[in-house]
Amino acid sequence: AQKITQTQPGMFVQEKEAVTLDCTYDTSDQSYGLFWYKQPSSGEMIFLIYQGSYDEQNATEGRYSLNFQKARKSANLVISASQLGDSAMYFCAMREGVIMRFGAGTRLTVKP
Amino acid sequence: EAQVTQNPRYLITVTGKKLTVTCSQNMNHEYMSWYRQDPGLGLRQIYYSMNVEVTDKGDVPEGYKVSRKEKRNFPLILESPSPNQTSLYFCASSSGLGSNQPQHFGDGTRLSIL
Numbered sequence: 658a659q660k661i662t663q664t665q666p667g668m669f670v671q672e673k674e675a676v677t678l679d680c681t682y683d684t685s686d687q688s689y690g691l692f693w694y695k696q697p698s699s700g701e702m703i704f705l706i707y708q709g710s711y712d713e714q715n716a717t718e719g720r721y722s723l724n725f726q727k728a729r730k731s732a733n734l735v736i737s738a739s740q741l742g743d744s745a746m747y748f749c750a751m752r753e754g755v756i757m758r759f760g761a762g763t764r765l766t767v768k769p
Numbered sequence: 770e771a772q773v774t775q776n777p778r779y780l781i782t783v784t785g786k787k788l789t790v791t792c793s794q795n796m797n798h799e800y801m802s803w804y805r806q807d808p809g810l811g812l813r814q815i816y817y818s819m820n821v822e823v824t825d826k827g828d829v830p831e832g833y834k835v836s837r838k839e840k841r842n843f844p845l846i847l848e849s850p851s852p853n854q855t856s857l858y859f860c861a862s863s864s865g866l867g868s869n870q871p872q873h874f875g876d877g878t879r880l881s882i883l
Contacts, residue, residue, distance in 0.1 A: 661811070663811075690869055692871060692872075694874075700857070700876065700877050701874065701876050701877070702859060702861075702874035702877075704871040704872070704873075707869055707871060709869055748811055748812065750812075755800075755817060755819060755825070756814060756817075756827065756828070757802065757804075757814055757817075757872065758813075758814070758828070759804075759811035759812040759813070760811050761809055761810060761811045762811050
């Protein structure tokens with residue numbers, strides 16, 4: 658069964674607008690970590706933001722914030738004030754113990 | 770500079786010819802892992818290692834071997850590669866298993882098995 662689900666294969670956003678990338682997960686563990694990574698066309702994986710299952714506040718890192726709704730098992734990434742350089746693949750990932758699992762990714766395109 | 774280094778970056782080879790993809794990190798990280806990335810499937814974990822001489826299977830280990838003889842190195846071995854192992858491979862490392870430790874990724878190795 659898919660543990661991490663990203664339902665948006667592709668998204669478009671106008672430059673300077675905000676965009677939300679969806680991520681839902683499935684786990685029976687109480688302790689887990691949620692991550693978002695960016696993969697630009699050059700191929701490298703860039704860590705963006707982390708949310709722990711016990712963290713009560715939503716994580717923020719600059720223009721990135723994570724909308725964490727534990728009861729709904731969702732961890733959506735919000736990018737504010739989109740820039741052309743934000744065009745990339747975005748992956749949601751979950752660490753359960755020693756295992757990391759990734760979603761299929763969302764390709765974000767920022768339009769000028 | 771802290772980094773994870775994979776070699777080679779690109780490789781085209783033929784079915785059955787053994788190959789090794791090397792991975793080295795200079796951050797003294799305990800945890801290392803290999804992933805393969807395929808379109809529509811995201812990244813899937815092949816093997817991971819919690820420390821020297823400690824390795825275990827991820828979600829897709831069939832057809833792969835690993836070893837961890839030194840802390841900094843974690844090579845991925847394909848003993849008899851097949852075309853279904855054509856993929857983009859990433860090595861990653863992190864400091865321990867604290868759930869808040871992000872993984873640092875290498876630049877990827879694109880393997881084509883003909």
